[in-house]
Amino acid sequence: MIKVGIVGATGYAGQQLYYILNNHKNVEVKYISAHSSVGVCISELYGNYSNIIQQKCIGMEGAIEKLDEIDVVFLALPHGTAFDLVEKAYKKGVKVIDLGADYRIDDAKSYETWYNVEHKNPELIEEAVYGLCEINRDKIKDSSIIANPGCYTTASILAMYPLIKHGIVDEKKVIIDAASGTSGAGRSGKIDNLFCEVNENYKAYGVTNHRHTPEIEQELTKACGSEVLISFTPHLVPMNRGILATCYGFLKKDVTHEEIKAIYEEEYGNERFIRLLDTFPQTRWVRGTNLCDISFKIDERTGRIVVISAIDNLVKGAAGQAVQNMNIIFGLDEAEGIDNLAMAP
Amino acid sequence: MIKVGIVGATGYAGQQLYYILNNHKNVEVKYISAHSSVGVCISELYGNYSNIIQQKCIGMEGAIEKLDEIDVVFLALPHGTAFDLVEKAYKKGVKVIDLGADYRIDDAKSYETWYNVEHKNPELIEEAVYGLCEINRDKIKDSSIIANPGCYTTASILAMYPLIKHGIVDEKKVIIDAASGTSGAGRSGKIDNLFCEVNENYKAYGVTNHRHTPEIEQELTKACGSEVLISFTPHLVPMNRGILATCYGFLKKDVTHEEIKAIYEEEYGNERFIRLLDTFPQTRWVRGTNLCDISFKIDERTGRIVVISAIDNLVKGAAGQAVQNMNIIFGLDEAEGIDNLAMAP
Amino acid sequence: MIKVGIVGATGYAGQQLYYILNNHKNVEVKYISAHSSVGVCISELYGNYSNIIQQKCIGMEGAIEKLDEIDVVFLALPHGTAFDLVEKAYKKGVKVIDLGADYRIDDAKSYETWYNVEHKNPELIEEAVYGLCEINRDKIKDSSIIANPGCYTTASILAMYPLIKHGIVDEKKVIIDAASGTSGAGRSGKIDNLFCEVNENYKAYGVTNHRHTPEIEQELTKACGSEVLISFTPHLVPMNRGILATCYGFLKKDVTHEEIKAIYEEEYGNERFIRLLDTFPQTRWVRGTNLCDISFKIDERTGRIVVISAIDNLVKGAAGQAVQNMNIIFGLDEAEGIDNLAMAP
Amino acid sequence: MIKVGIVGATGYAGQQLYYILNNHKNVEVKYISAHSSVGVCISELYGNYSNIIQQKCIGMEGAIEKLDEIDVVFLALPHGTAFDLVEKAYKKGVKVIDLGADYRIDDAKSYETWYNVEHKNPELIEEAVYGLCEINRDKIKDSSIIANPGCYTTASILAMYPLIKHGIVDEKKVIIDAASGTSGAGRSGKIDNLFCEVNENYKAYGVTNHRHTPEIEQELTKACGSEVLISFTPHLVPMNRGILATCYGFLKKDVTHEEIKAIYEEEYGNERFIRLLDTFPQTRWVRGTNLCDISFKIDERTGRIVVISAIDNLVKGAAGQAVQNMNIIFGLDEAEGIDNLAMAP
Structure with a gap:
């Protein structure tokens, strides 16, 4: 034990x-x-x-x-x-x-x-290893300190990593528009987080200066070797759990859906916690799980690509990934204890 | 298998x-x-x-x-x-x-x-056995057809059964006021169940004539041998899951908190899915589980008792209890497959 | 002015x-x-x-x-x-x-x-007058201090007052089960009122000892001249506004729907803020208004009557009624400033 | 009349x-x-x-x-x-x-x-005039047919119109990420719009092909005389009302906050239904009103600007603007009948 x-x-x-x-x-x-x-x-x-x-x-x-x-x-x-x-x-x-x-x-x-x-x-x-398991698995195995990624960060990096790494999109023009359930705001008695303040409302916050920004840029920059610049805007959704990241990239060249699909498959095809979908992710389908659902759509008309990812902010975005890191470090089955699916509705 | x-x-x-x-x-x-x-x-x-x-x-x-x-x-x-x-x-x-x-x-x-x-x-x-496991366990073992109880019914009967069986409250004057999450209304495309119709609203329905009424009366009547009369009013809550039943009984005689506690312990003390609480139940603490949380309070001022129970309408109020019944019939551990706790928030 | x-x-x-x-x-x-x-x-x-x-x-x-x-x-x-x-x-x-x-x-x-x-x-x-306008209008006119009624109190008294005053139900056996939106809990930074604690949850509180109890009993007692005993249980609903009171009375004698209807008409037929409905009240239809919707149903099978009332806890249950009181005191049109209907959805 | x-x-x-x-x-x-x-x-x-x-x-x-x-x-x-x-x-x-x-x-x-x-x-x-009042007021006065703008369209165009008209941002690289309350999905009995499907969920839809896209591009193109290309992604929020549009522009040149502020003031300074804010808009503050709240933030680090607008999708995004158009056509006070503020919470 x-x-x-x-x-x-x-x-x-x-x-x-x-x-x-x-x-x-x-x-x-x-x-x-x-x-x-x-x-x-x-x-x-x-x-x-x-x-x-x-x-x-x-x-x-x-x-x-x-x-x-x-x-x-x-x-x-x-x-x-x-x-x-x-x-x-x-x-x-x-x-x-x-x-x-x-x-x-x-x-x-x-x-x-x-x-x-x-x-x-x-x-x-x-000494610390950035604990985004799907990307840093090998380093994690031998680490002493894991810097477990932030919730928005996990959703954002997993969505854009393949495109950035493979040079598909302009790394200087990435936009990530994300939204989170309210548990992301923590369990302290702030008026802003009262039911009546959050319910029946939708708002942006931390515009241009949210603290997850440097974390996302840092890790994506490592992936491509060139400085990545993102605009990141988080929003607050009147629900308990879930993060959806809607990410926009400007295509550097013409690519087909199949080519992009192949890149995501190459990076994530064997990952147990990443599901590459043909439909668009919804936070409810990953609620309570360590899964990250991802899909994308090329917009030929504008020469852009939209990638959408969904996670549970408290699980894959926090505690679940922490356990996944522990499982890797201690040589256990990586899904041990976090292998459940979402319960609906 | x-x-x-x-x-x-x-x-x-x-x-x-x-x-x-x-x-x-x-x-x-x-x-x-x-x-x-x-x-x-x-x-x-x-x-x-x-x-x-x-x-x-x-x-x-x-x-x-x-x-x-x-x-x-x-x-x-x-x-x-x-x-x-x-x-x-x-x-x-x-x-x-x-x-x-x-x-x-x-x-x-x-x-x-x-x-x-x-x-x-x-x-x-x-041939059918009424599948309220905690009360009919022995009959369930040998049954061919299980009539799995309704959701409101499960919460209501489990709350009042000990008091009715032990003759503590006037069986002719029971009142059960209950509320359910919207999944109880089913998954069909009715305008009444649209998000915008349910959200930011609270209403009663089926007043004096909800179909779970005869079911509750029938089973409680069996418990005490005298016809039980209840008023049952269900309400719709803007949430996905959960039932809370607030039940009122008129005490037939003076009783102490300890005496009532002893009666509940006698009936349910060994039940794995019933938790007798000192605080009042909340639906969130049983969400996604097969648990039924129960507590009570004597109101000496008015000579009454209030009993409150909480279940997940889709689990203990439907699918979970169905599996519990299956486990009993097939001689398995009664909690097999339904042994989880609620995930919060 | x-x-x-x-x-x-x-x-x-x-x-x-x-x-x-x-x-x-x-x-x-x-x-x-x-x-x-x-x-x-x-x-x-x-x-x-x-x-x-x-x-x-x-x-x-x-x-x-x-x-x-x-x-x-x-x-x-x-x-x-x-x-x-x-x-x-x-x-x-x-x-x-x-x-x-x-x-x-x-x-x-x-x-x-x-x-x-x-x-x-x-x-x-x-010196203070209890400011339930529909019942104490005459006294309010000349008052110096208005004790504006509580939110649950307003919904509860308005629902049961005609039945109690006219001796229709047993005043020693009244039960009032009510539910409120979360604005009733106030705007202070308590963890219990955070979005994630209230959302997807339903609970009772103040069981047998909520402070609106003596207020309801006091005013109903005045209406019938005999001590009224109620059980009052408030619940918290994951919505911002609204109170629904589901009230149960034991009929003292056989009465018809028409007879009860006539009594409510007699008491409230000319009231601009009370709507006697044939369908059951829903909080959304009075949201943001000073209205109190009321309807009832006799349950002949059990010899009881259920009366349901709905108000907006912040308007008729607080600020709206306060303005109604001011309008009365200053001889204005009683509906001045509070004459709007609910906006849906 | x-x-x-x-x-x-x-x-x-x-x-x-x-x-x-x-x-x-x-x-x-x-x-x-x-x-x-x-x-x-x-x-x-x-x-x-x-x-x-x-x-x-x-x-x-x-x-x-x-x-x-x-x-x-x-x-x-x-x-x-x-x-x-x-x-x-x-x-x-x-x-x-x-x-x-x-x-x-x-x-x-x-x-x-x-x-x-x-x-x-x-x-x-x-014969039809595009009824975005703040931009087409003069044409509206003499029109016979008003094409009242879509909800997302109103929020999006009002947010970006000053920047596009004044050539501040690259019109070929606009991104608009928006979210709407569920009333935008209409009042028909579709399973997708049931409470249990929408609640506790957040999702994108119509990615790259939502029908409001050509409408936004058309009107912004008129504003600058050069074809505007936008990526538009709508999302569904578990709330009844409200639209928030988070818009991203790539700055063509260095500008100061004051310069941009002046441009917005020039375009909207006299508009009764547009509020230029220093804080970021939230849908609750315009709920039930014909207002459009707008604010912006320059991100010098990335050379971009983020503009956020909020409206009530049913009012400024539909019925309110329709009445505003009627008021203009019939020579009434433009705010007649739509001059209320939001009620909170």
Whole structure:
């Protein structure tokens, strides 16, 4: 059994992680930590566990103390709050899978600019592997620190990676228009996230300056070797879960549907969590799953291509991919614990 | 492997059944039938199965022809449409689990009055067992035909059964006020069920004459031996899934919280799918599960008791309970295939 | 022009009031107050006013200072927070219309028990008139302080008042099962009211002890002269607005539909804001309006009657009724400013 | 009083029109027509009118017969179903305001290609004026036939018109990513529009081939004199009303925020229904109104600009703009009957 700790277990991503890990046959959750709920039983916060699971939350201090008891620690925290823990875990040889942003940006300065916080151990960024499993699988196997990708990032990169890598679209003119369910905004008591503020509304936010922008550009730039420039606009949808990314590329040359199809098949044909569809993705068909549905359409009239991807922001966009990373690191079946399909409606 | 057929597989209850049975380790789904989608692949209707499950629908005729290939047939059809199939299955020794209403009412005349249709094989009603597992488990084991309870019925009976059976409340003055998610209205193209008609709305329907009324009264009457009279009012909630039943009883005598608690524990203390809670049930905590959450509160001021139960209308209220019945009949672990908890949010 | 001040203008009820009063041709809103947004322009909080209305919030102190400039002050505050203001307004002869609970309960002790706060000026309770317009219109005309009824209260009393007053149902056995949209929970940053916590969920709360209970009993008791006992259970619906009250009465004697219809016509036949329907009310048809839709059904089988009423919790259940009260007090057309119908969908 | 007829009065756009016109002080609605509800009272379909408005629907034949009794006929019908009526109205001098698509596309052949139906009176296309009020106001005054713009079209053109007209962005590289509430899908009983299919889902549709594409390109092309090429992708949001268009342009040269602001002010500074905002538009702030909220942000990093607009698809995107057109034609205050703000929440 792999022994794990979850730090930040009571937010939406953290509890999704707890949910998955509790059903993972090779895992034992040794502790869960949540600074605002120390001593509170998880079932008091999440009634789905009532009468069945009674694990209590500990604090950050306890989480650090108990590093010796675990093989891997998952972090589902706001950025900039776990530098110390990561360093201690790393030194003890405890694998770190960080669902936050602290180790995603290769350049510490850029991180500090976008996230407006000082990076306390920039030397560990080099140790970290960007945990987008389908693209970095080999590096992940031997990693000590996983920078688990952001939700929008996962949907966006997976959609555009084949086109960028194969030089199909102008990498200087990519546009990604995406929308997310409200769980992406987290589980804190902000007026903006109240039911009455979100329901019957649709809005953009973070226009031109959302923090997932540099992450997407960084990874797509690696794919093609030339600086990629994207416009990224996230929107908030009155639903709990799901991300849809609608991506636009300007074709560098004439290509056929079959040629593009072949490229996606080449990159993703063997991937268990990517479904290349002939219809357009809908968030409901991947809800609660680790799947990423992708399809595309060439617009010959305008010389462009539209690629659409759908994921569950809490699963493939957070906790599910974190477990997928763990499975890779520990040599398990990559789909262990995350092999379910969506339940409808 | 138990070989099963599903007739009416593309409605919301039918596809929930298909979803569960596809994940049931002791089951092979030999065929699915849907009169309006003959030849259509289930993944064209439910994109959650895309690229993964390719089973095609057959018609009612085919479903009858293939009875020889299966051990049990599940029916998820409108009432009055499967008399012929049930008769043929019964004669061939194929177990029948009917999610519809045709065999729930003991008295054929009463059925015909409430459902406004002629019963074609009333002699089979006697053969049928009312499949409320927690109450009729022993009879279910040896049954050939299971009349799987209605969704409101399951929530209502489970809530009030202990109080009625133990003579705690006046059986002539029961009131059950319940509310359901919209999947309970089925998957047909009615204007009343359009998003814009249901969203941002709350309404009662079937006031004093909903068809689940005689079913609830019949089973509660059996529990206490005296005719039970209920007022039952269902409501429609703008959400996909879930039923909450708020039940009111007039106490026949002074009782304490502990006494009532003991009665519920006596009846349900060993039930895996009933959770007796100290907080009030919410539909989200049982969503997607076969659980029934129950709690109660005595109102000393008025001499009454309020009991609240929550289920997922498509699972414990339909497909999940059908599978629970199958598990009982075939001697499997009763929770096989339906042992999951709710995913939040 | 009637000069008004609104204290607590940025909560959901307060802003509804502001919306209505801004469109009221006989009213000038002299000031709005909100302790957490002093100096903030209302359009920064409510973007519907952007570029059009620029009024800034003042604080409680300012609201008291400026009492001399207004004819009537509306309070949309939590209970127990405006005793001082009310007293000062009363002494200055400024009419008070209080959307909160402080002057609704005739007995100060009972108030203190249910609301868990000391009443600072119980002598003013006697001065206050319970502002349920259809029932207390005459008293309202000459009142100085209006205790504007609660939202659930309005729907519940209007539904049952004719039956109770005319001795049709057993006043000791009334049951009221009601449900509300989420704006009823207010506009504060509580986790329980986040979109992801409310959406796809339905729950009861305040079971047997909701604070609207004594208010309903008090007013219905006045109607029949004998103590009325109700069970009242509110529920939370994933929608923004609306209350539906499903009320159950045990008939004292045989009555016909026509007899009951006549009683409702007698009580409400001339009321502009009550619509007696032949179909069952739905919250959407009164959304954004000051209407109360009511219909009933006798259940001869069980000797009971079900009455269902629907209102908009923020309008007839709060701000609209407050304006209706103001219109009565100032001798205006009772429907001035609140004469719109619902917009669908 | 202007005497009007509404043909197609029971769909979502038609009833919105009816709602507005019933409150318009210069209008008398002489008849409403709806082929599937002949003889049915509007309040049976829309309970908001219960007990208050009793107008009955007539059929298409009656609508044509009664042309002599009206000054203007509004059409809220599917495309291709009212050629005959339009011709007869035109000949009789009855003004036509068509909310459908039949007279929007200048080139009949193009219409026939995109809409897959034969145009029966292409000679009338020339008579028709494209009724985007803010841009074509002068022509509208003297028109006989108004081709009222589509919902997505209105939001898209208003957002991009100033930039295209002033040559700020590359007209060959425009991308418009938009999302709509579900009322845009109409009020017919399609499974795709059921609550359970739309709720908790987000999807794109009509990718690269939505019928509003040629309409947007046509009008923007007129604005700059050079062919405009857009990629347009609509999405479906689980809400009733609202459209948000997120538009991307590649800047032809360096411009400052102030320069762009000045251009928008120049074009729209005096428009009563356009609000130029400093924050980003949200659909809720224009819900139920004829307003179009617009704001923009220059992305210097990528040399692009993002413009976001929000409207209510049924009001400014359909019925409200139709009334605005009528007001212009008949020389009324342009905001008569459509001068309300959004009600929140």
